[in-house]
Amino acid sequence: MPDPLKWTRRAVLRLAWGGIIAAGALTIEPLVKYLTSQEDHRQSPLVVYNKLLNQNSDWQDASKARVWVKRDSLGVMALVATCTHLGCEVNYHPEKKEWLCPCHGSVYDVEGRPISGPAPKTLPRVAVELQADGSLMINTAKQVGMEFRG
Ligand code: FES
16 A cells, blocks of 8 residues: 555555445356346246146145135136235135135135125135146236136
């Protein structure tokens, strides 16, 4: 480090360049981590359900994305088990044929229509398509009406 009493233009420039290089070196590692991180990447809205779904089946849990599937005589359907009150995950109780929300007690019927509690709307349905191999392709980003069958 130069003597403060002998600050020359060259000494100031060397010190400035050293600071710039040090700042660059400290920035590289976090920048590389940020650019290679998978955390910020959006998850695909597509969910595949590979198990056999019998006709007139009850609701089956299709994924960790709160998606449930069911098949009736008209086709397949998919429901997202997220409470329409404040977004808690609702649980299906096959013995009661009801969906129950553990947060504030909303109860939905088997088709996801609210029957008691603060939930204002029906559980969301999303698009589902029966593939040639028998699996289901569910698009959680595409909401559909209750009458929709894939
Ligand atoms: S979040 Fe389900 S009842 Fe409030």
